[in-house]
Amino acid sequence: MKPVDQMTWKDLNVGCVITEAGNAAEYKSGDWRSMRPVWDKERCIQCGVCYIFCPDAAIYKTEDNYFEADLYYCKGCGICVKECVTGAIRLVEEEE
Amino acid sequence: MPKRVGMEVSIGASEAVRLANVDAIAAYPITPQTHIVEHLSEFVANGELDAEFIPVESEHSAMSVCCGTSAAGARTFTCTSSQGLALMSEIVFIASAMQLPIVMILANRSLSGPLSIWNDHTDVMLVRDCGWIQAFGENGQEIFDLTLCAFKIAEDHRVLLPFMVNMDGFILSHVIEPIEILDQETVDSFLPVYNPLYRLDPDNPVTMGAFAMPDLYTETKKAQDERLKASLPVIEEIWEEYGKLTGRTYHPVETYKAEGAKTLFVTMGSFGETASTAVDAMREDGEPVGLCKIRLWRPFPFQAFHEAVKGVETLIVIDRATSYGGPGGPVAAEIRSALYTLDTPPKVVDFIAGLAGRDVAPGDYKAMYHRAQEKIASGDIAGYEIYGVRD
Numbered sequence: 201m202k203p204v205d206q207m208t209w210k211d212l213n214v215g216c217v218i219t220e221a222g223n224a225a226e227y228k229s230g231d232w233r234s235m236r237p238v239w240d241k242e243r244c245i246q247c248g249v250c251y252i253f254c255p256d257a258a259i260y261k262t263e264d265n266y267f268e269a270d271l272y273y274c275k276g277c278g279i280c281v282k283e284c285v286t287g288a289i290r291l292v293e294e295e296e
Numbered sequence: 297m298p299k300r301v302g303m304e305v306s307i308g309a310s311e312a313v314r315l316a317n318v319d320a321i322a323a324y325p326i327t328p329q330t331h332i333v334e335h336l337s338e339f340v341a342n343g344e345l346d347a348e349f350i351p352v353e354s355e356h357s358a359m360s361v362c363c364g365t366s367a368a369g370a371r372t373f374t375c376t377s378s379q380g381l382a383l384m385s386e387i388v389f390i391a392s393a394m395q396l397p398i399v400m401i402l403a404n405r406s407l408s409g410p411l412s413i414w415n416d417h418t419d420v421m422l423v424r425d426c427g428w429i430q431a432f433g434e435n436g437q438e439i440f441d442l443t444l445c446a447f448k449i450a451e452d453h454r455v456l457l458p459f460m461v462n463m464d465g466f467i468l469s470h471v472i473e474p475i476e477i478l479d480q481e482t483v484d485s486f487l488p489v490y491n492p493l494y495r496l497d498p499d500n501p502v503t504m505g506a507f508a509m510p511d512l513y514t515e516t517k518k519a520q521d522e523r524l525k526a527s528l529p530v531i532e533e534i535w536e537e538y539g540k541l542t543g544r545t546y547h548p549v550e551t552y553k554a555e556g557a558k559t560l561f562v563t564m565g566s567f568g569e570t571a572s573t574a575v576d577a578m579r580e581d582g583e584p585v586g587l588c589k590i591r592l593w594r595p596f597p598f599q600a601f602h603e604a605v606k607g608v609e610t611l612i613v614i615d616r617a618t619s620y621g622g623p624g625g626p627v628a629a630e631i632r633s634a635l636y637t638l639d640t641p642p643k644v645v646d647f648i649a650g651l652a653g654r655d656v657a658p659g660d661y662k663a664m665y666h667r668a669q670e671k672i673a674s675g676d677i678a679g680y681e682i683y684g685v686r687d
Contacts, residue, residue, distance in 0.1 A: 212519045
């Protein structure tokens with residue numbers, strides 16, 4: 201499938217039906233982000249509250265049992281920062 | 297052999313839906329459409345029609361259910377009027393964008409307020425730009441025929457669009473007329489089982505009704521517009537095929553006694569019958585008048601319309617809805633626009649008449665004809681005149 205901004209009206213299926221199941225995963229919602237969550241391993245107790253509360257399921261567990269955001273999807277909403285019980289996550293400007 | 301039977305037009309309409317062997321009906325009763333829904337629910341209850349009849353709590357739900365059943369691959373029917381259409385209008389636009397071949401009969405009725413249950417075309421003009429195919433029937437037989445054809449047209453893979461059959465409330469819906477009802481075998485030979493292009497199927501999942509970001513929405517609208525315009529030759533082809541089967545062939549634009557006419561009345565729906573009677577009488581008096589009936593309102597048949605009015609000096613358009621503060625009734629505004637590119641377009645005189653069930657008798661056409669001559673003589677043909685209003 202062509203990238204959306206290159207599709208012409210003739211490329212659309214009848215009724216704009218999408219025949220490829222689950223292709224919402226291709227949508228890069230990370231583009232919306234202006235702030236990025238950053239974890240402080242010194243404070244993190246590996247409880248997974250951030251993983252549970254992330255509304256986009258964009259937080260994953262790393263091999264050493266800490267957590268990180270998948271920046272392809274993370275919108276930088278800050279819910280993980282709000283919910284973290286030890287204050288281990290902070291938002292930093294994307295410019296940084 | 298087909299039977300010609302005297303019956304209420306609403307019953308004739310429900311017979312067409314029964315013969316089309318629909319799979320799902322979701323509707324909410326509203327005057328003057330009620331008899332159609334009542335008869336269909338009886339057919340289902342009696343076992344004469346093997347369909348899901350889904351009673352709903354509102355027209356908004358009716359059209360929502362229709363979108364669901366149609367998306368699941370079911371041949372789907374609903375009908376409504378006036379306020380019911382207004383309430384369902386949100387979903388009416390979605391049905392066409394999703395290209396769901398739902399068939400709906402709209403028993404035309406004025407919109408409130410003031411509250412009125414009687415007939416005009418203000419309801420259909422509310423959804424003029426909804427992207428459905430929109431056709432008008434003039435009598436009971438036409439409603440029966442157009443409804444049957446509507447399923448075949450809507451479900452054709454070159455079309456796949458919802459189809460709205462407009463029938464004037466009370467003037468048609470509650471009047472008993474002779475209607476030729478086709479037998480099941482004939483209908484089955486004309487109307488194949490619906491074969492959906494896409495349908496909701498857990499084994500082959502698809503997404504319907506996804507959202508479009510600004511970088512794609514424009515393309516979706518272009519696709520929808522082209523699709524509706526491209527339905528015109530298919531509509532003509534299927535009406536032609538129906539004509540071979542029944543002897544009754546429909547056309548997007550039809551004329552009556554237009555040969556040699558200097559003036560044509562332009563009507564939509566049941567007013568065509570009265571206007572024909574008026575034209576007969578005026579022709580006997582030597583007046584060069586004829587009639588142009590727009591059967592297909594969307595997609596608008598520009599070419600057929602241009603051919604129908606070629607060489608005519610004056611068009612008297614009978615509008616049955618008001619575009620408050622606008623350029624005229626919706627039909628006249630459209631026609632003036634359609635004529636704009638012609639080198640020598642006919643003059644257009646617009647009368648808004650027959651609002652909310654007010655009678656327009658043959659004599660009124662004669663009066664409008666003379667009033668139009670006066671307006672042309674005085675050079676006052678801009679805008680519109682509400683015919684018969686008490687000043």
